[in-house]
Amino acid sequence: MKNFEIVAKRQLAENVHEYEIYAPLVVKHCLAGQFIILRTDDEGERVPFTICDYSRENGTVRILVQEIGYTTVKLSQMNVGDALADFVGPLGNPTDLKEFKRVCLVGGGIGSAVIYPQAKQLHSEGKSVDVIVGARNKSLLMYTDEFERTCDNLYLITDDGSNGNKGFVTDMLKRLSEGGKSYDCVFAVGPLPMMRAVCNLTKELGIKTVVSMNSLMVDGTGMCGCCRLTVDGEIKYACIDGPEFDGHSVDFDEAILRSRTYREQEQAHLCNLRGR
Amino acid sequence: MPAQAADKRIHNFDEVALGYTPELAAAEAERCLHCKNAPCMKGCPVGVHIPDFIERIKRGDMEGAISVIKSDNNLPAICGRVCPQENQCEKYCVRIGKLGGAVAIGNLERFAADWAMNNSVENRTVSEKNGMKVAVIGSGPASLSCAGDLARAGADVTVYEALHKAGGVLVYGIPQFRLPKELVQKEIDSVVSLGVKIVTDVVVGKTLFIDELLEENDAVFIGSGAGLPSFLKIKGENLGGVYSANEYLTRLNLMKAYKSDSVTPVLRGKKVVVVGAGNVAMDSARTARRLGAEVHLVYRRSREEMPARAEEIEHAEEEGIIFDLLVNPIEILGDNSVSGMRCVKMELGEPDASGRRRPHEIEGSEFDIECDEVIVALGTTPNPIIKNSMPELATTPKGTIIADEYGRTNIKGLYAGGDAMTGAATVILAMGAGKRSAQAIIEDYKKSR
Secondary structure (H helix, E strand, O other): OOOOEEEEEEEEEOOEEEEEEEOHHHHHHOOOOOEEEEEOOOOOOOEEEEEEEEEOOOOEEEEEEEOOOHHHHHHHOOOOOOEOOEEEEEEOOOOOOOOOOEEEEEEEOOHHHHOHHHHHHHHHOOOEEEEEEEEOOHHHOOOHHHHHHHOOEEEEEEOOOOOOOEOOHHHHHHHHHHOOOOOOEEEEEOOHHHHHHHHHHHHHHOOOEEEEOOOOOOOOOOOOOOOEEEEOOEEEEOOOOOOEEEHHHEOHHHHHHHHOOOHHHHHHHHHHHOOO | OOEOOHHHHOOOOOOOEOOOOHHHHHHHHHOOOOOOOOHHHHHOOOOOOHHHHHHHHHHOOHHHHHHHHHOOOOOHHHHHHHOOHHHOHHHHOOOOOOOOOOOOHHHHHHHHHHHHHHOOOOOOOOOOOOOOEEEEEOOOHHHHHHHHHHHHOOOEEEEEOOOOOOOOHHHHOOOOOOOOHHHHHHHHHHHHOOOOEEEOOOOEOOOEOHHHHHHHOOEEEEOOOOOEEOOOOOEOOOOOOEEEHHHHHHHHHHOOOOOOOOOOOOOOOOEEEEEOOOHHHHHHHHHHHHOOOEEEEEEOOOHHHOOOOHHHHHHHHHOOOEEEEOEEEEEEEOOOOOOEEEEEEEEEEEEOOOOOEEEEEOOOOOEEEEOOEEEEOOOEEOOOHHHHHOOOOOEOOOOOEOOOOOOEOOOOOEEEOOHHHHOOOOHHHHHHHHHHHHHHHHHHHHHOO
């Protein structure tokens, strides 16, 4: 097998694919919470993706990719047997939820897949794990089978109510909390506005919250500062100090602003790729 | 040195210095007096036999010239271009001042190196394998130099590079118009031709750990550089239009964002302010200029204190970069994007620890510079990944690795050199450190048998 070869490709929703990539060096030491950076080809951009699952036996890593930009669309045009130009990791620091016993993992959109490694780990440690997964509609609810196997309770909710439960993950969390559920930690991953909303809620509820920041990156190893954010008034790098941080200390408004830096340029690229 | 005209070169990324013709090289080589005690040599961090190679250029023996150079310098096409010769070899040339100025040793080295490259001449010898196995971390000048010398001595060397391309600052830091990347690749290929293996996409401290490398190798050399950018720590610095010079240059040099069909985005501000006055600040300013911006360089001290090479400052001025000296930023303005920079005027007082006159703010002198992009080029310190992954490795509070002049750290079998040890410095100093460590690695290995 070639290094960085696509070993499996699965479509999980419209514009969402799961890839299993052969990368034995990456998998050697990787742990839940870490990410990789890949390039599809030699002219490609460096783009980070969180590791959703891995197998040290097979030497493979799984990532979930939503097609929203040039690289992700290019990737979706690649097939099993094709090899990526670059695939580096594991980057960032592993998740550390050691001190917590009753955790609620909250995933929004694609974020739901990236909380799977934490569910697996906590479950294997015998801890109490509830999972809340939210998405725009029921076709975008990911990894539900995997979660069923690794958590005590799985709560699914959709913006449009297509799965029978209408609302946001924050609505679900509020409901559970009011219904008597007590967690000593909430671990939330998803789009920045979602993580901000969860943190605002958990601050009121007084529950410690950890978030995983999906900052823009170039090298992912601390040399450029692109992924910098403000945590408790100090500059931190998502790639060196994170990607996980105390959600109540993160300046989300600033992070959202930084994430929009290349919006215009990205739109133009996508049009070229899709031939518009 | 013939160079592209300023008004032409600000519209391209082609190399500014055009190189000597054989006639110019011959004429310059004639100027060398072949001083018996070769004062120039003591200025060279890698000990190139300067009068010797110049003599050969004089005689038209180009193969001989490159052979002499490459016995001490593994990357002469690079050094000939980026070394601060005026502070090194050329500084000691007896022709300085009254005798028409120092012999242009750097330009001659470049001439010989380019000749070798264009004629595919590789005449370094490689000894038989001696059983020694060495891992080298990073693939910048310190590591390439160390790896090259070790391979020539017969060692089995593997270089581990975190990025997807080897070269370190040579590929991500120094712009195309000063150091063409095709040339860097050829120099790297020539090191690989000595038997060195380079593995990219491996971050030591994340993908692999030094402990593992020490178990599998007789020695490990850390040449991981000083890539962590320093910021101003002022309000507004986290706006989307504010770059560290490292990020800006990495996007442009490594990811080639200057190309119109590039997939990696970079902001192309109309009015860019670069903060700093070292070589990296010049590189950033000149790059932004080539993207069509009006560029201001803001520096808190005066012209005399600017740390950049005189040649770089001159080229920057010729290219129309505006120097706002004795000015310090106090805030970056803007709501959703950068709209300006609030500054204060400075005056110089007594010298500080670095020997340069300390700047003081002139009260009430605040003013705003309108701009839409800011590049912060204040320097870098070593990346913390390695020291974080190996707490027992002795480091200074700044994060540099503690080592003796041969690069021996507090851990047996582990050596370090270049920016990772000294903090941000030059390509040639890094190469010198790589050479000395290679020497120590070989000696220590022999002693341990």
